[in-house]
Amino acid sequence: MAKIKYIEFNGTEHEADVANGLSVMEGAIQNDIPGIDADCGGGMSCATCHVYINDDEWFKKLPEKEMGEDDMLDQAFEPKSNSRLSCQLIVSDDLDGLTVHMPEKQV
Amino acid sequence: MIKTDVVIIGAGPTGLFCAHQLGIIGLRCEIVDNLDKIGGQCIELYPDKPIYDIPAVPKCTGEELTNNLIEQIKPFNFNFHLSDRVQELKNENNKWLVKTLNGKEFETPNIVIAGGVGSFEPRKFPTKSAEKYDGKSVLYSIKDKTIFKDKSVVIFGGGDSALDWAIELSNSSRVTLVHRRDEFRGAPASVQKIKELSDNKTINLITKYSIKDVKGNGSLESVEIKSESGESKVIKADYVLGFFGLIMQLGPIAEWGLNLDKKTIPVNTENFETNKKGIFAIGDICTYPGKLKLILSGFHEGALAARGCFKYARPDEKYRFEFTTASSTIKDRLGVKE
Structure with missing residues (x-):
């Protein structure tokens, strides 16, 4: 279990306890947190669960991007070097306290 | 009916x-x-x-x-x-x-x-100013490539569509290719070709930049691009093409x-x-x-x-x-x- 903080583009903060094994994306969807669309349902084929990891320490701590994630991020809205697809961030105790920022929009 | x-x-x-x-x-x-x-x-x-x-x-x-x-x-x-x-x-x-x-x-x-x-x-540019030129000089697909002859064309994207069109149009247009990172997701042969064209100055390749604004007075004149650290450049453009997938x-x-x-x-x-x-x-x-x-x-x-x-x-x-x-x-x- 990890407590994940989701911050919308307008600054609204949401916190959710997300079970291990779920993705950060699923944590948002299951808790009705707006700002993450996840059109493809977690297949890494749509780039609509895009988030920023503003804390550099956290960004480095996350599991590295697998092949394909950066390709998909090319197609996201305003990708940056601290962008991730939240469907690829699988929750474990290690992610307790992670904060993700949502972009202005997903599509 | x-x-x-x-x-x-x-x-x-x-x-x-x-x-x-x-x-x-x-x-x-x-x-x-x-x-x-x-x-x-x-x-x-x-x-x-x-x-x-x-x-x-x-x-x-x-x-x-x-x-x-x-x-x-x-x-x-x-x-x-x-x-x-x-x-x-x-x-x-x-x-x-x-x-x-x-x-x-x-x-x-x-x-x-x-x-x-x-x-x-097609995913469009996030910049509001691009909407004004949508379908005229800001394009997301190409129907007639002859319109680009002898023009300045700025292409955004890192996949096959962006690379293929950059290569193709470099024969008859002044092409700038802009991509947000150094790696490209297009086919390895196309990536290789782009690097060659960039080395011999046939195309202008700019990486780690993305679009900031498009400018013009009635017709499109230039596109401004920005890096993540805030630097910006202005490039002359008759056409701006975006290939960011669907x-x-x-x-x-x-x-x-x-x-x-x-x-x-x-x-x-x-x-x-x-x-x-x-x-x-x-x-x-x-x-x-x-x-x-x-x-x-x-x-x-x-x-x-x-x-x-x-x-x-x-x-x-x-x-x-x-x-x-x-x-x-x-x-x-x-x-x-x-």
Whole structure:
């Protein structure tokens, strides 16, 4: 279990306890947190669960991007070097306290 | 005006199998899809990715699944209306009048929405100022490449479309290619070619930059790009091209009064009818308690929706359940000779 903080583009903060094994994306969807669309349902084929990891320490701590994630991020809205697809961030105790920022929009 | 029993919106696996079920029970349908090819997400997003949970098919790709479904409905000779989108629905005397973007019109008692997550459209530049030039000098696809001759063209993107067009247009235009990172996702041979063209100064390659603004006075004059650390550059541009892949947009479906719940359409699980009589929704776009976004669920939903359509298409007939193994009527419809 990890407590994940989701911050919308307008600054609204949401916190959710997300079970291990779920993705950060699923944590948002299951808790009705707006700002993450996840059109493809977690297949890494749509780039609509895009988030920023503003804390550099956290960004480095996350599991590295697998092949394909950066390709998909090319197609996201305003990708940056601290962008991730939240469907690829699988929750474990290690992610307790992670904060993700949502972009202005997903599509 | 085309009169038919059912208009299916969406030629993905769910729409295709629903068409099969309609054919089996003796109904006609017309299938409309925004893409220029049949197959929906299977063909657009993962043609080569193996799928492992189609019943009785241990493994197949999105493309194989699509081809098999097309084969399965071949006997019915249904019409496909590709690169078109249903734009407007109107109810008149218990019939739906359907209009498409390309001006086609249908009259039908039933509409089956098998639209997935919406229709595929090119992802556009996030900059507001680009909208003014959209379709004129800011483009997301190329229909006539001769317009770029001797012009300054700035291309954004790192995939095959961006690379292929940068290479192609470098023969006759001044090309700048801008990409947000150093790696490209296009084919290795194209990436190699781009590097050569950049080394010999045929194209101007700029990485780790993205679009900031487009500028012009009536006609487009330049594009401003920015790096993540805030540096910016201005490049002369007659045309700006963006190749950022496709996004899915619900589009006009959102305006049909279907009580949308987060981009999905609530249905009953008896026949997958929506709150509107004669409008059904199946596959990823429908929602109900326990909904699973699996292709196999879409097949089941399509089979039941087809029976739901029968009631309105043949109000004076009683639907009779038959097995394909036993029914000679069905075998006739399939053109099977034994």
